[in-house]
Amino acid sequence: MSMLHRKLYRDLWSMKGQVLTIGLVIASATGGFIGSLGTFHALQQARAAFYGHYRFANIFVEVKRAPQSLLQQAARISGVVDLEANVVASSQLLLPGVPEPLIARLVGVRTGVGPRLNRLHIRRGRMIESGAVLETLVDEGFASARHLGPGDDVTVLLNGNRQRLRIVGIGLSPEYINPSIGGAFPDPKGFGVFWIDEERLADSFDLKDAFNHLSVIAAPLASEPQLLNELDALLHPYGGRGAYGRRDQTSDRIVSQEMNQQRVLGTVMPSLFVWVAAFLLNVVLGRQIATQREQIAALKALGYGNGAIVRYYLEFVAIVVACGVGVGIAIGAWFGSYMTGLYTEFFHFPAVPFRIEPELVGIAAGVCTGAGFGGALFAIYKVVKLSPAQAMHPPAPPRYRRSLIERFGKVRWIPTAARMILRNLERRPLRSGLAAVGVGAAVALIIAGTFWWDAINYMIDVQFNAADRSDAVITFIEPRSRTVGFDIGRLPGVIRSEPYRAVAVKLQSAQHLYRTALIGLGAQSRLHRMLDVHQKALDMPKEGLMLSDRLAERLGVYPGDSVQIEMLEGARVHRDVRVAGVVHDLFSMMGYMDIRALNRLMGEADSISAVNIRLDRTHQNELFARIKAIPAVATVSIKENSLASFRETSARNVLVFTSIFTLFAATIAVGVVYNSARVSLAERAWELASLRVLGFSRGEVSTFLLGELAIEVSMGIIAGLWLGGRLAALLADMMHSETFRIPIVIAPRTYVIAVLTTLASGAMSALIVRQRIDRLDLVGVLKMRE
């Protein structure tokens, strides 16, 4: 081994504190980058593979009742590659020992072979067969939430009749990745998908030789709007509710939304991290090497060429980066597997193939190495351009001047220590600034990572406390007369009941078309309120249409404009209706009307499709038992449960993700503060030791150095608080999806977490540096020149 290499390893060892903290910054950034992007890629691939291999359709239509014979006509529509019809129904589900009503989505499939489109992946057990016992496959989410498995029995109400189902397997379907009722939060505890014999299902719902659900695979280049129109024209006479593409398919919409969230969190955040780490590496390594000026000069004096010296320091950087990246790969592998594990539970893909992607490792290592080399080369260049004799001398004594605040006049009251600190900061504004920027970046990253939690809480608060104040929603199989609503209101435990009418509609204004639901609310609706941006309740106009703000934006309409409504139910009326106002909606894009106006528009007397209720918890079980016995009731969804499930899954994923990133950001803070302090200490050890000799105590001397650090950290925190808000806004904007808007709400708690984490990192670094100050060589200083 050459002597220079020996020196290299000893230098690495003697600078282990700095090497370790810099290495950890690289490791965190690399780990976050490859783990997170790897997770996102794995999810993308998993979804693509699932959709592809299991032939997920791209067009869907629900109809009231269409004869099987219609399928041949449908298949002849140009652009249709394949299609399959079946029967789908919702029903109440009864599980022993579960008082609350559960909802089953019953999907008819051919026994023995299963569906041809939207094929099933059987995780456990086997495909259903026909026989005396009605067999079923159940979706994985519901099965694991309710601890069901092959051999267990469940009871469903088939059009009002109790029917026992025997579970023979656990299935996954691309059509129900995230089973959810009408696009609300997925609630795997309260909502399950059951695949059963299609003939038995059709018989029960009086759909023999008919279907009510059609899935179509379109040719890749076929025009979707045209296909939708032709399918609509074909199915309209049979109660077609409007064909729609994947974009409007409930499961795909939720999956896309979650993946979009993961895309922003999982790609933008870690990429920012790598850049921040690279920036720090550049600054910190440059400064560390600058402190070795005399050694570099001595090597040159001994006859080593610039090339050898440059090689030496580049090797130094390369080793630090390689160690960091090595640890980063391990962190990334763990992080990625952990996150994919969480998402596998959430998404129910057959497989999520996480792997360490060499390209990602290459990018992270390349950026870090480049930044490190850049910093090192710049520092070395400044030394080697001097003659060895000149370089071996210490740099010229630093020139100081009075700090800005002192130049305003004689300011006797500023303590000497503070003057020293201020002048030191001012003499090297760039350096102090860079340290502050590093700290600020850490603060900002913590805020941007943590604020999701605040945003989610805010959304939940607005949606579930201010707008939707019901405890449960009871929906009917078919629209019912208003009197049924009154009957529900008289059930035990119902404190308040408000019936509403929901109709599937197409809204159109000029070329803008949107498929959604139109909700008819009572004039005195209290359980479902429309809010303005200030969360003030809006009155329902007697006539006209209220639109979700983003829907109005999407349709390009303002209050006073008119919108064409096409009802996708009943007589499929077309009407132009005036927009009366806009509603501030965080989660949905819907239309609202007075229920009587809507009934008039539909040409109905006074029909309702669901009832919002407020519950008295003490009579809850009694109510549930009564509801289960009402045949007209299709589903009961309990808000609290879907909320809880949302918090357990989606929100938990965000929380885990952001916690890990907070930890990574803390390592950045440590890396900046510790290295900044070590370099300052190296430069000023002589001065500080002199002060110790003069009789200043360890604590007093520490103040001189750590005070400077404290100011840098404080400036960084202030900048970071501002920057964090900007970054959060930027991320929220990127995550903005059609159905979902992330409000930029940052709770004081988030700022506190960011500040405390950074302060703790700073304090930890300060403590380590403080120990070094305690060990300053007082004797040596008398003999040495600076």
Added chain:
Amino acid sequence: MGQAVLIARGLTKDYIMGEVVVHALAAVDLDIYAAEFVVLLGPSGSGKSTLLNILGGLDTPTRGSACWRDHDLSRANESELTRYRRDHVGFVFQFYNLIPSLTVLENVALVTEIARNPMPPEEALKWVGLSARLDHFPAQLSGGEQQRVAIARAIVKRPELLLCDEPTGALDHETGRLVLEAIARVNAELGTTTVVITHNAVIGRMADRVLYLMDGRIHRVERNSTRAKPVELSW
């Protein structure tokens, strides 16, 4: 002769350098008296710096005792030694060790912030003849001026003991003499017990007593019946 203020008995300092033990001081006995001017002479490695460091409370002996009046320096802990340096000792270093970010006045004032009974900083600077340059930063001063600031900084707290480690080592002859004049004045007019380390035997003529150190022992002691004035010295 006055009362002995610094008393060392059997003062020994061993340094372990790898597998070799270096005896920097070998059982030195020494009394230094109040207001006395002592010069320690000796070649490199003779132990003079080690002795000064222990007397100044910067280092502790391996064996033996060193007492400042009733303070036992050999048994003092870190904070007691800090206290001792702060309250009793003024240091002057070869390389001045001024704080570059503070002006002349502030460098001196810095010490007054932790001293018990300091003189006004301006007065200390007047003592060394630097009243005109109070607002300059160290980088704007010559070496001799910087060393005089260091002396002002050392005496501003009215120390009882002034320890100077090669105070003229980095200075030319002319400037060195100005610095020595300042030290001699402090000793004569303030009655500060003064110990100066030097390579330069000529400086010994200024002292009451010259101690020659060699191999960690006091090899020879010389007393000057009359002390030379710095202006009389040449080297």
